[in-house]
Amino acid sequence: MHLGWFATTGFGVYGWEDPWAGNVASDLGRPGLFVDLATSLERAGFDYLMLEDSSVLPDVYRGTFESSVRRGTHVRFDPVPLVPLLANATQHLGIVATVATTFYPPFLAARLFATLDHLSGGRVGLNLVTASADGAAQNYGLTKHVEHDRRYEMADEWITVCKELWSSWDRDALTLEPGGAFADHERIHTIDHVGEHYSSRGPLNLPPGPQGRPVICQAGASPAGRAFGARHADTIIAAQTGVDAMRAYREDISRRLLENGRKPEDAKVLYLVNPILGDTDDDAFRKRDRLRQVQSGHVDRVLAALSYFTSMDFSQFDVDAPLPDLSGNNGHQGTVADMVRTGKTLREIATTHKATESIELCGSVETVADRMEEVMAEVGGDGFLIAAPVTRKNVTEITDGLAPALRRRGVLRHRYEHATFRDNLLST
Ligand SMILES: Cc1cc2nc3c(=O)[nH]c(=O)nc-3n(C[C@H](O)[C@H](O)[C@H](O)COP(=O)(O)O)c2cc1C
Known part of the structure; x- marks a missing residue:
């Protein structure tokens, strides 16, 4: 593993x-x-x-x-x-x-x-x-x-x-031969990349x-x-x-x-x-319950995180209504698709979602x-x-x-x- x-x-x-x-x-x-x-x-x-x-x-x-x-x-x-x-x-x-x-x-x-x-x-x-x-x-x-x-x-x-x-x-360009050259110049090449978005001549120095x-x-x-x-x-x-x-x-x-x-x-x-x-399973379950309780009091934190991921202000949405139309989202599309699939309201997502x-x-x-x-x-x-x-x-x-x-x-x-x-x- x-x-x-x-x-x-x-x-x-x-x-x-x-x-x-x-x-x-x-x-x-x-x-x-x-x-x-x-x-x-x-x-x-x-x-x-x-x-x-x-x-x-x-x-x-x-x-x-x-x-x-x-x-x-x-x-x-x-x-x-x-x-x-x-x-x-x-x-x-x-x-x-x-x-x-x-x-x-x-x-x-x-x-x-x-x-x-x-x-x-x-x-x-x-x-x-x-x-x-x-x-x-x-x-x-x-x-x-x-x-x-x-x-x-x-x-x-x-x-x-x-x-x-x-x-x-x-890989063998660096010769480091005593009395010889440090590197073999014939094994170093320009890349001459000219593309749609980037150009670079190279090589690295x-x-x-x-x-x-x-x-x-x-x-x-x-x-x-x-x-x-x-x-x-x-x-x-x-x-x-x-x-x-x-x-x-x-x-x-x-x-x-x-x-x-x-x-x-x-x-x-x-x-x-x-x-x-x-220390024991019961200890861990109690800790989980405490953490869940804390999370349920912080719907705001999740809404702020979603706003960051999507560049859409989630404070404008009703948290108890069905999910709003998020198709304009230009951010984390995988995350949003997962949320939509759950069929939950924003409040439900915010209190249970674990990114x-x-x-x-x-x-x-x-x-x-x-x-x-x-x-x-x-x-x-x-x-x-x-x-x-x-x-x-x-x-x-x-x-x-x-x-x-x-x-x-x-x-x-x-x-x-x-x-x-x-x-x-x-x-x-
Ligand atoms: C585990 C994990 C780590 C990520 N780390 C970063 C990060 O450090 N910076 C960042 O801008 N995006 C980060 N992302 C966002 C992804 O790189 C990607 O932009 C995001 O998941 C949206 O991609 P998608 O639309 O293909 O799903 C992370 C995503 C995941 C799941």
Whole structure:
């Protein structure tokens, strides 16, 4: 089983005024919490830490920044400068930073991540997103965001340019012969890419990193998002609810991989979960009931999140009426399609919806480890992406409680067998 950790609000703020997150103010913008997270994940045998990102402080919900900053939810430091600090504190863990293809010039990203691949000793990855908020697009000079499927079309060309740049030096171009040349100039090539959206001459002005090209991670669940993932991703992260949907998703991705001349095992599919752990099953159930009660008092938080995902102000809708017409949504189409399918009202969705749960995991570490093993066998997927808020208590529960229970069952690695992130990820 492969495990990743999804830092759901990136290099940001977790759990302001929640119990067990008492050091938010002193951790703010500092690497310590994330270094603690990364070293714990490595001790536990995780494949990677994925850092979410966005470039906007949203004011879509009710037309103010209040819901964005009340709990610090939309504060984001840039995750990329954090990557070498985390790499420096670890030896094996993969570190994935999110990059919005719509806003980064491909040459800049290709060079930056090739550099990070060197700095990390072959352990860096990019989570490729097209970004969804109009506000983010406006920060980069657009009047509104590019249309959903066209964003993926652009992303496809974007990553193609990056891949060409990462291959612009042959693997044996660096000769480093004493008394000879540093590199063989005949094994370095321009790429001369002139496409519909991007042009780049190349080559990169640095040799390829240990992985050749960094690991590519992808999350979009719409048909265009899945097609993109099947063409380019080494790992796909998915929020599909229930074992049947999870299995269908894996089968769909496997089919798409084959259509692209790839093998199903070329991309590891990890499903989002947010385990609720207790010393006993009863402890965990009581904790779950408490958390549900808290959630039911915060319909606003979910409506604000949906407003961000869709760039539509959800405060304008009657929360007890059937769902409004959301067909104009140009944001997270997979998420909205899932909501519409439930047939629930907004209030029902807001009080029960869990964007970070493919299956409910609740109980002692032994109960939860059993369930994870069972579900993976049923789904034929590759593992889970833990999406618990980054507090040191949550990190300890998962890495010192749940992970050892999985290891005792022989389903989680005891040690890293390979030198690079991709080789560890793609090993069985
Ligand atoms: C697990 C997960 C992580 C994601 N991380 C990010 C992120 O860091 N930044 C971002 O802009 N979008 C993020 N997204 C959104 C997706 O990249 C994508 O834009 C969204 O799911 C809509 O895609 P779709 O319309 O193809 O479903 C994430 C989605 C999921 C399910």
